[in-house]
Amino acid sequence: xxxxxxxxxxxxxxxxxxxxxxxxxxxxxxxxxxxxxxxxxxxxxxxxxxxxxxxxxxxxxxxxxxxxxxxxxxxxxxxxxxxxxxxxxxxxxxxxxxxxxxxxxxxxxxxxxxxxxxxxxxxxxxxxxxxxxxxxxxxxxxxxxxxxxxxxxxxxxxxxxxxxxxxxxxxxxxxxxxxxxxxxxxxxxxxxxxxxxxxxxxxxxxxxxxxxxxxxxxxxxxxxxxxxxxxxxxxxxxxxxxxxxxxxxxxxxxxxxxxxxxxx
Numbered sequence: 001x002x003x004x005x006x007x008x009x010x011x012x013x014x015x016x017x018x019x020x021x022x023x024x025x026x027x028x029x030x031x032x033x034x035x036x037x038x039x040x041x042x043x044x045x046x047x048x049x050x051x052x053x054x055x056x057x058x059x060x061x062x063x064x065x066x067x068x069x070x071x072x073x074x075x076x077x078x079x080x081x082x083x084x085x086x087x088x089x090x091x092x093x094x095x096x097x098x099x100x101x102x103x104x105x106x107x108x109x110x111x112x113x114x115x116x117x118x119x120x121x122x123x124x125x126x127x128x129x130x131x132x133x134x135x136x137x138x139x140x141x142x143x144x145x146x147x148x149x150x151x152x153x154x155x156x157x158x159x160x161x162x163x164x165x166x167x168x169x170x171x172x173x174x175x176x177x178x179x180x181x182x183x184x185x186x187x188x189x190x191x192x193x194x195x196x197x198x199x200x201x202x203x204x205x206x207x208x209x210x211x212x213x214x215x216x217x218x219x220x221x222x223x224x225x226x227x228x229x230x231x232x233x234x235x236x237x238x239x240x241x242x243x244x245x246x247x248x249x250x251x252x253x254x255x256x257x258x259x260x261x262x263x264x
Contacts, residue, residue: 021098022246028102034099034103034262036117039117043065055090058121061121072119074120089127091218092121094217096118096134099113100134100136104258107139110132110136126162126163129156133163138225181212181215183218195223195227196223202228202236
């Protein structure tokens with residue numbers, strides 16, 4: 001928001017998190033359905049535009065798609081080729097929340113779409129299931145359910161143990177000082193869900209998330225998604241919206257997906 005930081009961008013510049021979320025939201029709004037081929041094509045077009053920041057796994061997968069790999073192959077190949085510790089990034093959870101708006105009325109469809117959308121670039125089960133958990137939680141918060149995260153975990157029976165162990169203790173079994181803001185998907189989800197679900201206000205928790213540093217934009221993006229679903233758009237400061245170049249489109253897409261959800 002202050003601008004001219006790590007990447008030298010002006011105030012209000014969105015990063016790859018929001019740029020890729022916009023690709024998904026535009027596809028859902030324009031196609032009226034989940035079309036992974038269309039989403040992938042939009043990702044590739046964005047990649048070709050030369051974004052100032054892009055995740056390593058995302059870039060590798062999109063290069064595979066450009067080289068002719070199918071959607072079933074690209075993310076899978078990138079995952080299998082990378083060693084443990086470098087194969088479960090947060091590049092799909094950062095962008096996935098438009099699905100929670102579009103498919104809020106159908107839990108099973110939302111879970112399946114979330115996984116498929118993740119696997120375009122991030123096929124690790126911690127990533128695909130992480131997207132499903134995040135989106136189910138956000139959908140539950142929008143509906144006003146207090147136990148949205150617990151409900152999401154209960155509804156899924158194939159959650160990787162590492163992911164379940166990190167998320168099940170939220171909120172009371174987590175020490176805030178132990179939270180991490182790295183690019184590892186489990187860290188991102190644990191931190192963002194904890195901060196978003198325990199905060200007294202959306203503004204406070206988003207500032208806290210961003211100020212943790214490290215992978216600051218993604219932790220901030222996911223925390224913001226949770227806090228936004230919990231507190232509502234009116235809880236966010238006007239001065240933030242005034243800085244965003246894409247505010248009008250963001251509001252329009254969110255309204256379209258929320259008021260006219262996809263039913264199949």
